[in-house]
Amino acid sequence: MLDPYLSASELREMVLRKQVRPREVAEFFLARVERLNPRLGAFMTVTADRALEDAARLERIADSDRAAMPLFGVAYSLKDLTWTKGIRTTLGSKNYENYVPRADQEYAARLAAAGGILLGKTTTPEFGGRPTTEGGLCPAAHNPWNLEFTAGGSSGGAASAVAAGLGPIAEGSDGGGSIRIPAACCGLVGIKPARGRVSNAPVMGEGWGGFATNGPLARCVRDAAMMLDVMAGAADGDPYWAPPPAAPFASAVNQRPRKLRLAAISASSLAPVDTEVLDAFETACAAFRAMGHTVEPIALDPAASLLDVARNLICAGISSIPLKDLSVVDPVVRSFWERGRALSAAEYIGTVARMHNTSREIVRALLPYDALLSPTLTRPPMRLGTMFADAAKYADDLFGWIAFTFPFNATGQPAIALPNGFTKSGLPIGLQIVGRPADESGIIAIAAAFEEARPWSNQYPPLN
Numbered sequence: 001m002l003d004p005y006l007s008a009s010e011l012r013e014m015v016l017r018k019q020v021r022p023r024e025v026a027e028f029f030l031a032r033v034e035r036l037n038p039r040l041g042a043f044m045t046v047t048a049d050r051a052l053e054d055a056a057r058l059e060r061i062a063d064s065d066r067a068a069m070p071l072f073g074v075a076y077s078l079k080d081l082t083w084t085k086g087i088r089t090t091l092g093s094k095n096y097e098n099y100v101p102r103a104d105q106e107y108a109a110r111l112a113a114a115g116g117i118l119l120g121k122t123t124t125p126e127f128g129g130r131p132t133t134e135g136g137l138c139p140a141a142h143n144p145w146n147l148e149f150t151a152g153g154s155s156g157g158a159a160s161a162v163a164a165g166l167g168p169i170a171e172g173s174d175g176g177g178s179i180r181i182p183a184a185c186c187g188l189v190g191i192k193p194a195r196g197r198v199s200n201a202p203v204m205g206e207g208w209g210g211f212a213t214n215g216p217l218a219r220c221v222r223d224a225a226m227m228l229d230v231m232a233g234a235a236d237g238d239p240y241w242a243p244p245p246a247a248p249f250a251s252a253v254n255q256r257p258r259k260l261r262l263a264a265i266s267a268s269s270l271a272p273v274d275t276e277v278l279d280a281f282e283t284a285c286a287a288f289r290a291m292g293h294t295v296e297p298i299a300l301d302p303a304a305s306l307l308d309v310a311r312n313l314i315c316a317g318i319s320s321i322p323l324k325d326l327s328v329v330d331p332v333v334r335s336f337w338e339r340g341r342a343l344s345a346a347e348y349i350g351t352v353a354r355m356h357n358t359s360r361e362i363v364r365a366l367l368p369y370d371a372l373l374s375p376t377l378t379r380p381p382m383r384l385g386t387m388f389a390d391a392a393k394y395a396d397d398l399f400g401w402i403a404f405t406f407p408f409n410a411t412g413q414p415a416i417a418l419p420n421g422f423t424k425s426g427l428p429i430g431l432q433i434v435g436r437p438a439d440e441s442g443i444i445a446i447a448a449a450f451e452e453a454r455p456w457s458n459q460y461p462p463l464n
Helices: 008-016 022-040 048-059 106-113 156-163 180-186 221-231 249-254 275-290 302-319 331-341 345-366 391-400 407-411 440-453
Strands: 043-046 075-079 117-122 146-150 169-174 189-192 213-218 261-264 294-297 371-375 415-422 428-435
Touching (some): 008 022, 008 221, 022 043, 022 048, 022 117, 022 156, 048 117, 075 156, 106 221, 117 156, 156 169, 156 180, 156 213, 169 189, 169 221, 180 415, 189 221, 213 221, 221 249, 221 415, 249 440, 261 275, 275 294, 275 371, 275 428, 275 440, 302 331, 302 345, 302 407, 331 391, 345 407, 415 440, 428 440
Parallel strands (some): 075 117, 075 169, 261 294, 261 371
Antiparallel strands (some): 043 117, 169 213, 189 213, 189 415, 371 428, 415 428
């Protein structure tokens, strides 16, 4: 029997060596999804027929062509915000309950072409509008480390699936932290790529004024980098594009950085930081110093200067989605939608201008450093159903929890979230590393060194 916690690279190697057939991979993970998903709420739609079709197609490929496919035989999932041709894509909304796109999103097509086996579409809050996966059409995504707690959001279903061994990798989207938040909540690696690294084609030119992007969730740095290599690349005519890396992102995993100068922030004026989170962060900083790097605390509070920008762009982005029936929308997301509709065109354009101008200042402040360290979230995962009960205030209150993530959606810098220990109650805590513009390779190398110094691959949630 397959090990559900095999890495993507290990699984691919087994399939290439014919130790296991693609069909066996599909059947194994489909059976695991069927058994565990009712408790986890990780998948909205399970694409069993598609998975078996993918496996059958892979088994017909000549041996000489298989090695050129970077995800050959690897099971994966897509978030239910991602367009998939011929597969229901609900956006987590009753307004789109039966919507079936006529085209694949660019990165979805690339993952399929790379030899992946699609297991299904993972749960999301409506329109990706919450940092926890609850509300709207999809079931709530439960944290595999403790099912009473949130898996985070908005890529909570993706994170729940990977953490529970329902496939080694999953695609997520990040419009304020929505890859890094669930990575921190579920003890995973999540990469928010640089602006323009992953194309939004053909669905939209840009996401939320360039605020949102898509990227990988995985249990190890190597798998996340390997998946990013497949997803990356601009489509013709994209409004933003990041310069191609000098070498594949996966190759950065094998690099060990020279002595680095690292900045560190661990406080925000938006919310206090939990003591267990702070203790874990100090332990991480000590680990980097032990590697020979310099870690310098700096006085930088990007969340405070970008709060209004983030609120306006997220609400405007949500309000751009056409609705037939506003009354059935999750009350929290409805408040965002109404708030976005109240913005004038001039206010929106002014918000985008402020974002870019403020971002320049933040990037300049960080240029003397090779990377920035911070906690991923100001506090550990919360119980499902307890976060910010007042829908009208949700858009104001949530930013305190994600104060370390959303600023780097504005700046467009790449950022990676990593496991960084556990609370006394056994819930994961995350570390964030933010890189220089378009330098995913740099933070992948740093993350891989941290993973080597403080390995986590042998820790699994208490599922049976």
